[in-house]
Amino acid sequence: IPQVVGLPDIASNANSLNVRVVGDQIDSYKYKLGSAVDLDCSVNDGYSSSTDSIKMVDNSLANFGQVRLRLCVVARDRAGNWTNYANAYSYDWERDTVAPRLSISGQPTNSSAQVRIPLEIGPRAVGLRENIFQYRWKIGMKSETDCTVLTGYSSPKSVDESTTVDLTSLSDGDIRLCAFGRDRAGNWQSLSQSTEASWTKVPLN
Numbered sequence: 001i002p003q004v005v006g007l008p009d010i011a012s013n014a015n016s017l018n019v020r021v022v023g024d025q026i027d028s029y030k031y032k033l034g035s036a037v038d039l040d041c042s043v044n045d046g047y048s049s050s051t052d053s054i055k056m057v058d059n060s061l062a063n064f065g066q067v068r069l070r071l072c073v074v075a076r077d078r079a080g081n082w083t084n085y086a087n088a089y090s091y092d093w094e095r096d097t098v099a100p101r102l103s104i105s106g107q108p109t110n111s112s113a114q115v116r117i118p119l120e121i122g123p124r125a126v127g128l129r130e131n132i133f134q135y136r137w138k139i140g141m142k143s144e145t146d147c148t149v150l151t152g153y154s155s156p157k158s159v160d161e162s163t164t165v166d167l168t169s170l171s172d173g174d175i176r177l178c179a180f181g182r183d184r185a186g187n188w189q190s191l192s193q194s195t196e197a198s199w200t201k202v203p204l205n
Contacts, residue, residue, distance in 0.1 A: 002075035002089050011094040011185040017059045026053045029075040041072035041088035069095050099189045102181035108199040117165045132159050137179040147178035147194040172201050
């Protein structure tokens with residue numbers, strides 16, 4: 001059974017597939033690519049013509065849209081034996097090119113004297129799509145903080161890292177918190193669509 005190197009992650013926004021078919025004594029290969037829902041690797045229809053193993057699989061993904069893709073590969077060894085289609089190599093992944101929408105929870109919603117606020121960043125969905133993997137955030141006085149400007153944002157943080165906002169250095173008044181996220185496929189939420197939350201910091205009694 002052939003192996004394939006250079007495959008996309010299980011969720012990827014890549015617009016092309018560039019992989020190499022490898023294996024002991026492999027001389028050439030055939031492959032097919034399509035929606036995992038419709039593609040059966042054990043059926044010989046739809047496979048490419050025989051290709052020398054020196055050449056990479058080079059295929060555009062631009063026309064597939066948002067879909068679960070499947071790659072099927074069979075190979076021939078130097079003795080002329082082809083992989084049985086029933087034993088074809090297969091690999092599935094999610095093609096995802098849509099930016100996620102990060103959510104914030106845990107912050108005050110109206111007025112608060114809190115100066116240390118633990119935040120929850122998400123969503124952490126069970127599925128791959130819309131699952132926030134990393135995020136960046138910033139906070140400041142509402143009149144001085146523009147969520148659509150990159151200046152002032154933190155470096156990327158994993159959603160597994162907790163974030164506690166410290167307002168000690170900020171004056172009382174209207175506060176703005178900004179955040180934007182990246183999903184596991186590599187899509188960043190646009191700054192123009194960043195998530196924000198606002199509330200009023202009031203004096204401690």
